[in-house]
Amino acid sequence: MLEANRHPNITIMSLAEIKEITGYIGNFEVKVQKNPRYVYEETCTGCGQCTDVCPIYIPNYFDENFSARKCIDIAFAQAVPAIYDLDKEWCVECYACVDSCDVHCIDLSQEPEIVELEVGTIIIATGWDLYQGDEYGYGKYENVVTQIQLERILSPNGPTLGHLKRPSDGKRPKNILFINCVGSRNEEHPWCSNVCCLLSVKNSKLIKSEYPDANIVVSYIDMRCAGKMYEEYYKRSREAGIMYINGKVGKLIEDPKTKNLVASMESIGTGGIVEFEADLVVLSSASLPSAGTDEIAQVLKLEKSPSGFLKEFHPRLDPIETKSPGIYICGSCQGQKAIDATVNHARGAAQAASIPMNKGEFVIELIRADPIDERCAKCYMCIETCPYSAISVNEAGQIEVDLISCRGCGMCAATCPSIAIELRYYRDYQFNAVIDSLFEA
Amino acid sequence: MAGTIRAQYPISIRPILVPCAGRVGSELVMRTIGRGADGVLIVG
Numbered sequence: 341m342l343e344a345n346r347h348p349n350i351t352i353m354s355l356a357e358i359k360e361i362t363g364y365i366g367n368f369e370v371k372v373q374k375n376p377r378y379v380y381e382e383t384c385t386g387c388g389q390c391t392d393v394c395p396i397y398i399p400n401y402f403d404e405n406f407s408a409r410k411c412i413d414i415a416f417a418q419a420v421p422a423i424y425d426l427d428k429e430w431c432v433e434c435y436a437c438v439d440s441c442d443v444h445c446i447d448l449s450q451e452p453e454i455v456e457l458e459v460g461t462i463i464i465a466t467g468w469d470l471y472q473g474d475e476y477g478y479g480k481y482e483n484v485v486t487q488i489q490l491e492r493i494l495s496p497n498g499p500t501l502g503h504l505k506r507p508s509d510g511k512r513p514k515n516i517l518f519i520n521c522v523g524s525r526n527e528e529h530p531w532c533s534n535v536c537c538l539l540s541v542k543n544s545k546l547i548k549s550e551y552p553d554a555n556i557v558v559s560y561i562d563m564r565c566a567g568k569m570y571e572e573y574y575k576r577s578r579e580a581g582i583m584y585i586n587g588k589v590g591k592l593i594e595d596p597k598t599k600n601l602v603a604s605m606e607s608i609g610t611g612g613i614v615e616f617e618a619d620l621v622v623l624s625s626a627s628l629p630s631a632g633t634d635e636i637a638q639v640l641k642l643e644k645s646p647s648g649f650l651k652e653f654h655p656r657l658d659p660i661e662t663k664s665p666g667i668y669i670c671g672s673c674q675g676q677k678a679i680d681a682t683v684n685h686a687r688g689a690a691q692a693a694s695i696p697m698n699k700g701e702f703v704i705e706l707i708r709a710d711p712i713d714e715r716c717a718k719c720y721m722c723i724e725t726c727p728y729s730a731i732s733v734n735e736a737g738q739i740e741v742d743l744i745s746c747r748g749c750g751m752c753a754a755t756c757p758s759i760a761i762e763l764r765y766y767r768d769y770q771f772n773a774v775i776d777s778l779f780e781a
Numbered sequence: 782m783a784g785t786i787r788a789q790y791p792i793s794i795r796p797i798l799v800p801c802a803g804r805v806g807s808e809l810v811m812r813t814i815g816r817g818a819d820g821v822l823i824v825g
């Protein structure tokens with residue numbers, strides 16, 4: 341991230357939203373709204389004096405709200421750009437930070453500003469969000485955490501400085517239960533989240549190697565450890581003494597005194613009901629499309645898969661391009677991916693975008709929709725039908741086809757009641773001639 | 782598709798190439814049936 345920020349050809353705009361995109365491959369015009377951070381990026385030296393004087397403590401989003409941060413603070417230790425930001429929602433406007441800043445870079449009156457950019461290609465990498473449903477008492481029972489929260493607890497710069505402590509009383513949990521497939525592979529979210537099996541293997545193995553007396557149970561439906569060296573990793577974790585039980589936890593009840601959690605699950609391997617009293621329960625929650633995916637899809641006129649992730653041009657043969665030329669997707673915005681697949685996808689997207697950029701020209705086929713104004717009754721049904729939003733009305737009220745956005749599917753030609761829009765080389769009279777000659781004999 | 786999997790199909794089938802199944806509208810189907818076809822199979 342730091343390297344990208346230092347690169348002369350890369351500009352990172354944090355706290356920004358895409359508001360509008362017009363144009364086509366090679367000539368996109370993008371309007372970006374830069375939301376105020378109330379700190380001038382150019383002059384902030386990152387000295388941290390403002391954080392020292394700020395009297396307001398707020399939940400630390402980066403630590404999954406397990407710790408506190410100041411209202412004006414750096415997002416997290418490795419944040420890029422390493423500039424402080426102020427959370428206006430919690431700020432009491434005491435101006436202590438403004439007074440403390442030696443370089444006068446804090447300005448509480450900053451407004452969102454619109455930046456206009458001209459770009460040739462666009463790569464979308466908006467990632468994913470974690471499912472926050474209330475299965476297994478998540479949000480109600482203190483000692484039920486998600487994998488991401490456990491990651492923060494185990495992190496050396498996390499809220500507990502890497503020491504495994506459970507949220508309710510800060511004691512080290514001895515019996516730990518991992519539950520896989522929470523909120524995924526069901527009716528609502530039918531997809532497999534891809535990474536959680538290995539996340540369970542990794543975190544359970546990490547805890548076991550640090551605390552060999554820990555008693556760890558992983559409850560799973562299927563262990564999906566496909567990929568190079570992953571199955572071996574899983575096998576080694578079994579050998580390390582972590583118990584894997586094939587069966588989904590049916591019931592999880594909290595003991596109100598000890599805050600321990602009693603789980604009952606059916607073990608398919610051995611038969612019968614297994615009961616396990618856990619000090620800490622870790623949920624492998626489903627991964628969902630990130631919160632802004634709907635807006636991105638709307639602004640860029642992209643399609644979404646039934647799961648809500650962005651839709652690629654072809655799920656197997658072209659998972660990088662989208663139906664709009666010049667717009668590429670990479671990483672988990674297309675579907676949940678592990679790190680290796682994300683790196684591959686990102687490199688692929690960068691390569692795919694650099695090809696037309698370096699060539700400087702983009703070749704389109706001639707099979708494109710061809711409007712015929714004399715026949716057009718201006719019903720505009722073609723505009724609604726076009727899946728690529730390539731058809732528009734010009735100032736004179738005539739139908740216009742954007743030849744670059746058009747992909748030559750011919751849906752407009754099939755819809756038009758007065759044959760006023762046709763597909764080049766696949767015109768009605770050409771089809772009629774084919775049909776007539778086929779049935780002549 | 783039938784060709785790529787080497788499937789046998791009756792010689793009475795007349796394939797008509799279209800760029801996309803979306804191009805096939807009711808007019809083409811009706812004309813085909815009007816010219817004597819027993820049925821139209823839109824395969825995408």
